[in-house]
Amino acid sequence: MTQTMSKHAARPAFQASQQLGDHLQQLLVDLTDLQLQGKQLHWNVVGKNFRDTHLVLDEVVDAARGFADDIAERMRAIYVTPDARVKTVAAKSTLPELPSDEIDTADTVDAIVAALYAVAATARGIHDDVDAEDPTSADILHTVLERIEQLAWMIDSENRIANSSIPRSMHE
DSSP, X not given: OOOOOOOOOOOOSOOOOHHHXXXXXXXXXXXXXXXXXXXXXXXXXXXXXXXXXXXXXXXXHHHHHHHHHHHHHHHHHTTOOOOOOHHHXXXXXOSOOOOSSOEEHHHHXXXXXXXXXXXXXXXXXXXXXXXXXXXXXXXHXXXXXXXXXXXXXXXXXXXXXXXXXXXXXXXX
16 A cells, blocks of 8 residues: 655744744753752752752752643644753753752752742743743743743742841842
């Protein structure tokens, strides 16, 4: 039996520019690294308030994994091929490097907050360009920023000292 193949002739209403694709790719890389860093810290955290820190890291991992999937699927919807291979993530992540050994809970808090803010910085840094070209993709960035910055604030509060540590109240 001979099979005939028709030529695919879809005409998408929108296709991403190289810049939009590159921006979303960077956010995908950082979110993928955030997942990996969250698990690395989750496995190696020790010390006071271990259980709460251990559990909140899973929240970070779950959020990062979900957002990475959202970004990758948006990329495919606008005809960009996502690349979250290990070698790509290792080469292009903007997140600070983690230690490979056990890490105290206070240092874990600082490390994951730094990683969360690095992802937020990427999302904020690409936002205006993304919004100018594709407001739908920018809406995803808004969701990412809302949750990532919320997690950073909540986790960072573990190490803060009321009314004396940075960030200081805007009412001073």
